[in-house]
Amino acid sequence: MGRIFEVRKGAMFARWDKMAKDFTRIGKEIAIAVKAGGPDPDNNPALRRCYLNAKACNMPKDRVEAAIKRAMGKDTSNYDEMVYEGYAPHGVAVLVETATDNATRTVANVRMHFTKGKGALGTSGSVAFTFTRMGEFKIKNTGQNLEELELELIDYGLEEIGEDAEGNIIVRAAFNEFGTMNKAIEDRKLELISAELTRIPNTTVELNEEQANEVLKMVDNLEQDDDVQKVYHNLK
Structure with a gap:
């Protein structure tokens, strides 16, 4: 019974972690959308899309509205959208989309995740194709x-x-x-x-279970980084 509880508790925390990450990601998307097109979703398609995706992630409406108000403030962070490219172990292509208020910190963190994961951060255009x-x-x-x-x-x-x-x-x-x-x-x-x-x-790489787990561990570490919005890879 205790073991079942531990498994359920672990799954619950994993869901909470994912929800928290989704809320942070959407909050940054809202900030970028409001800065670019204003706070009215009727006149801002990007913000309207944020509302939709927030609902899909079960993000409370008051949190969405609070994010919009923060984005309208003078002291709010300005996020730059940056893309990093590289390879995970075993030749798997990885592309990382970020939204950051400190590019120096972000590139250092992304490089660390690639290095620790036995991958390599590449140059712009190295895997985008x-x-x-x-x-x-x-x-x-x-x-x-x-x-x-x-x-x-x-x-x-x-x-x-x-x-x-x-x-x-x-x-x-x-x-x-x-x-x-x-x-x-x-x-x-x-x-x-x-x-x-x-x-x-456009093409995928097929690996055995052990190799695939190495890749997915690196991808997961990247996804947990606060500055990272989305991670794409071509592991089959």
Whole structure:
């Protein structure tokens, strides 16, 4: 009984850690969106997207509003979005997106995670070609016909359409068609669960379990860093 409790407690703390990380990430996205386009989501598509993704992560509305108020303050941090590229062990390409108010600290931390993970931080452009940047939209499946929906969205930059493990509809669009696709989905009154920019690997690397765990440990350490927003890799 004690062992079961320990396992459950560990899982609970892991969920809390992930939630805290998601809230921090979205808080920075809100700050960047407000600085760039103002505090009104009706006139700021990026902020509207933050609201949507905050809801998907169960971030309380009062925390979202508090983040917007902080972003409007004169003393709030200005975050620079920076991307770092490199390789994890066994030749796996890794791309790290960050939002930071101290680039010197961030690059030092990212380099440390690569080094400790037996990887190597590379130069700009060293692995970016391995990924294609796309817009990814998660839509609630209420019985839509995927073939019909594909025909409706094909003229708005649709690249891929399918379902995830939970049965939600996943739509991917070309990076430069993100806004167009977002509007097309909103115009059709489809229920968006989340909308974000992502990077899809063009090729993948297959490893054995031990090697894969080495890579995933390094990726996890990067994801836990406060300055890191997202980590992409091409491990199969």
